[in-house]
Amino acid sequence: QNEKALPLSISEYSRYGRQMICDVTNGVKGQLKLKNSKVLFIGAGGLACPALAYLAGAGVGTIGIVDDDVVENSNLHRQILHSSAKVGMLKCESAREFLTSLNPHIKIVTHPVRLSNDNAFEIFAKYDIILDCTDTPITRYLVSDVAVNLGKMVVSASGVQTEGQLCILNFKNIGPCYRCFYPTPPPPHAVSSCSAGGVIGPCIGLVGVMMAIETMKIILDVYTIENFKPFLLQYNGFPEQSLRNFKMRGRQAKCQSCGDTKTIDRTAIESGKINYFAFCGSKNYNVV
Amino acid sequence: QNEKALPLSISEYSRYGRQMICDVTNGVKGQLKLKNSKVLFIGAGGLACPALAYLAGAGVGTIGIVDDDVVENSNLHRQILHSSAKVGMLKCESAREFLTSLNPHIKIVTHPVRLSNDNAFEIFAKYDIILDCTDTPITRYLVSDVAVNLGKMVVSASGVQTEGQLCILNFKNIGPCYRCFYPTPPPPHAVSSCSAGGVIGPCIGLVGVMMAIETMKIILDVYTIENFKPFLLQYNGFPEQSLRNFKMRGRQAKCQSCGDTKTIDRTAIESGKINYFAFCGSKNYNVV
Amino acid sequence: MSVALTVEFLGGLDAIFQNQRKHKVTLDEASGKEALKLRDLITYITNNMIENENDIPVFIQDGTVRPGILTLVNDTDWELCDEEEYVLENGDVISFTSTLHGG
Amino acid sequence: MSVALTVEFLGGLDAIFQNQRKHKVTLDEASGKEALKLRDLITYITNNMIENENDIPVFIQDGTVRPGILTLVNDTDWELCDEEEYVLENGDVISFTSTLHGG
């Protein structure tokens, strides 16, 4: 038998064998879905590190990473793909080195830019699923708005201290978006980020691993239009580990981004008419 | 101020800063507990990989790894510390390279041997907490028995397919041991391992991350003799992620390992009088 | 009549409630008043449970739960249960969770 | 009299119960018999719920739940609740979870 005729190489069969024999992957069929999927990470920090490793390990064929930060010593307790030798290097390049060495069968694309109104559409267009691993509401609204306009799904997560949250946005263009959940942004003083608020490495890491699992479910069609119910997972690590599954509202008719009379379209975003900094208030955010 | 007089170096302060400002670590006090702790991993596979990364990241001062397996292509979808270039290398050495490069402030000790009645006491003696990341009931009974005899705590976890379990054994010599939960081993035909049963990488990975979190709680004295209640966490990743916290039995008076009339002492183990292979039955196990 | 509730503050909100996530709360009905609603619980929390007055805006803004806090009735988004108009029942678990932004 | 229960099979045990983890089960009391016990549920499961007779030893050994399966009554180890002697109540959740060994 000619190896070229097989949908996967011999080396890929052996690499993914333990995963392909699981019912939930449905063998070669699911493996090819993973191979053909294109996933974009916004951020390469504490949430993204384990999610990147497990999705690369699982064989997601194309992984993009948007991040213009460089690795710092204070990242390393939780951002486990990077290392001491990589301090000062772009996080997206550091992650690419790690992931390519973990799995040479996949393609890693780096976008060493700050996500903005100007570049988000062009970058998002090449991917199927966006993983929001960012740090501020400003970027979260931008990610959601652009994804809705391009018809992309978002796996959105966040964490501080020992807690974390996760939800799926714009599921197959019928699920709620970030603005459906949060039509009004929080006042700037109420927002704390990992760098200000402190974070336990494996707690944010666990939420990142959950992102990888939810992304696999989307790719493997575990969720369908028929069975998908909007939810928000709330994890807490201390003093007991607990995971709550909250049943959430669906798409809101009055949503400015995805609703019946939506106003936030590509032109409004790219022209800067939608000003995320003004919308979220004046705290000096460190975007992405 | 002379840096030598500080309990941590300037570089350690910056590295662990985001974690030290969390209430649960209690600042320098907790960081020193982590630095002074000695944690032994039995196994360097799917559970151990993320637990190793996060405990090394958090600054656990001494990490030992017992594993005599070499990295295989089929491990890499879930054993994310290793890489394609390391296929054929001892897993414990591959892990050491990764961890040393992630955090040069800690000590990694490798034990490239198969854990056995003969060597377990000598290896365990140098550590405070044992992380059981193994594959078979044979090793699980051995780990628990030796830990009980030496007064060490065990964080024990396991997973197959999309599910996982975690418990803390012999907590401060008052909590239940593995034999308290499972006085009789399962029949060999009822045991399936990752290599036989299949496993989704991030699902076993999530359980490994939970192990790191539980180990941190033990080190940081979040659990005390007064508040510790035996539990078993049961995780499932598909179709919904859920985490159940089962309330478990305490130490059993009739337990052969930790009970009032225990028979399983060091002499019985080291002499081979306790034969774990005979006890667990004749399936051809691949130990560790 | 009165209703006994469990009230939870998650996502770091416990910081303004004596660092305690879970609270048992019993609300008493004013005589002659209609059934107790979620609105009444929010008023009660604001007036009685926030230790430091300066912290009130962390929980309340423009007379209701501030943007960025999700409110859940027995693990279900209050938007699916009439929001402030939800009629409280004995044994209900009402959770407030602040949205996290770290990554 | 009868009791309505939720019965769960976790840790891969669902494989012998039509790949379904959660089952609703109603047990009827034989007339004149005492209260229904967990023992009766185990007998019922063995006789009525395991599709393939060859799979019975996966669940039962020596007349009780086989070693390596934990039994839980409302998320509590049955060892803390009288094991087979536990008197079933309406609404109880009884979980059986096979111990996993992969790592």
Ligand SMILES: [Zn+2]
């Ligand atoms: Zn919307």
Ligand SMILES: [Zn+2]
């Ligand atoms: Zn014992």
